[in-house]
Every structure is written in structure tokens, then in C-alpha cells.
Amino acid sequence: MGETSEIPLFPLSTVLFPRGPLPLRIFEPRYVDMVKRCMREGSCFGVVLITEGGATGARSGFCEIGTTARIVDFNLLPDGLLGISCRGERRFRLLRAWRQDDGLNLGEVEWIDPPASSTTPALTVPEEYRHLADLLRRVLPELGDIYEGIESRFEDADWVGSRLVEILPISLADKQVCLELLDPLRRLALLSPLIRRDVGNDA
Numbered sequence: 001m002g003e004t005s006e007i008p009l010f011p012l013s014t015v016l017f018p019r020g021p022l023p024l025r026i027f028e029p030r031y032v033d034m035v036k037r038c039m040r041e042g043s044c045f046g047v048v049l050i051t052e053g054g055a056t057g058a059r060s061g062f063c064e065i066g067t068t069a070r071i072v073d074f075n076l077l078p079d080g081l082l083g084i085s086c087r088g089e090r091r092f093r094l095l096r097a098w099r100q101d102d103g104l105n106l107g108e109v110e111w112i113d114p115p116a117s118s119t120t121p122a123l124t125v126p127e128e129y130r131h132l133a134d135l136l137r138r139v140l141p142e143l144g145d146i147y148e149g150i151e152s153r154f155e156d157a158d159w160v161g162s163r164l165v166e167i168l169p170i171s172l173a174d175k176q177v178c179l180e181l182l183d184p185l186r187r188l189a190l191l192s193p194l195i196r197r198d199v200g201n202d203a
Helices: 029-041 127-147 157-167 172-180 184-194
Strands: 004-012 021-026 045-049 065-076 082-099 105-111
Touching: 004 029, 004 065, 004 082, 021 029, 021 127, 029 065, 029 082, 045 082, 045 105, 045 172, 065 172, 127 157, 127 184, 157 172, 157 184, 172 184
Parallel strands: 004 045
Antiparallel strands: 004 105, 021 082, 045 065, 065 082, 082 105
16 A cells, blocks of 8 residues: 545545646535635645445545645635635545544545656657647637646646546546546547547638
């Protein structure tokens, strides 16, 4: 078993990828307290996809593979709720989970990805998937400000595949499958049939 840590968990109906954006509106006291603690300590929380009825491989109704989120900005929304902007960092495997008296889920996790500070060389997008990177380069600026502040890595196979999964209209279950793939090229191979090579090209 690799390095393990104990982190707070935030089950959501979304799949967060490393380096991906996650805007949230916080209103439940347990999560307000969690956010305050994360900001005070400079720590992260884990985002896990909620499963229906505790599917196979789930822990207490959510998937066992998730991604940590780091808070990068916050503001008070017009409705009085707390708005936070987060970035995905490291994937983890949930080994066990439990719930505090205030309802906050905690988990012991095993890290899948190296620390965010790691300088592991990126895998370059192969020529056969270059059209996916080109499409992403055209589409991201059209999505508003959600990707502002996200470092562009259009040559990085893992980054390109992750951003495509985030924006494509595929099921949450399929997004989760893509998150769990450790090989970025397998992820691109799954996505490639969904996108025509001529999408976005000038006539």
C-alpha cells in the first residue's frame, strides 16, 4: 500500500479531474466549517461522485476513486451563500470512510497521483489525437470564465483528455470511468470516436 492520508470528503454529482475547475455554492454548516478549515490550514478536500443506491465498489454511497480540490478563490454571492472556486489536484483511492457527528464525511485515502509539486514529464499528445487538442483549443475560450486561470497544456495528453471529458455531454458514469483510467492515451482513444476530425474546421 502506498502513502495514505485522512481528508474530508465532499460527495457531489460531478466528476472532478486534476487541474480542472470546480465552482461551488456552500450553504450546509458542515461544508462551511470544512471550507473554513481548509482555508485556514491550506489543505484540500476530496470530491467523490455520488452513486445511486451504493453501487458496487462504492463507499457509503459514493465512488472510491476521487480527486482532491484546492480552494483558490471565494466570495459572498448575491443570495448570501458562500461561493468558492476550486482546482482539482490529485486522484486518490478511498480505503474507508466514516461520518462525523456534524454529518461531514471523512476518508482514509491512498494517493494515485504524485504531489502537485511533482515534475513528472508529461506525455505528449500523439499525432493521431492531435485533432482533439485542436478542438479543445478552439472551444475552451467559448466557455466563459470557468477556465480562466487554468493553465493551458494543449501538448499534454492527460490534460487534453481530462478537459475534454469535463466538457463533453457524456454520462457521469462514463466520466468516472475516464477518471479512473491511469493511461492518458487510453482516455484519448475512448474519446476520439465521439469527435469528428472536421469539427470546427473551416469549410
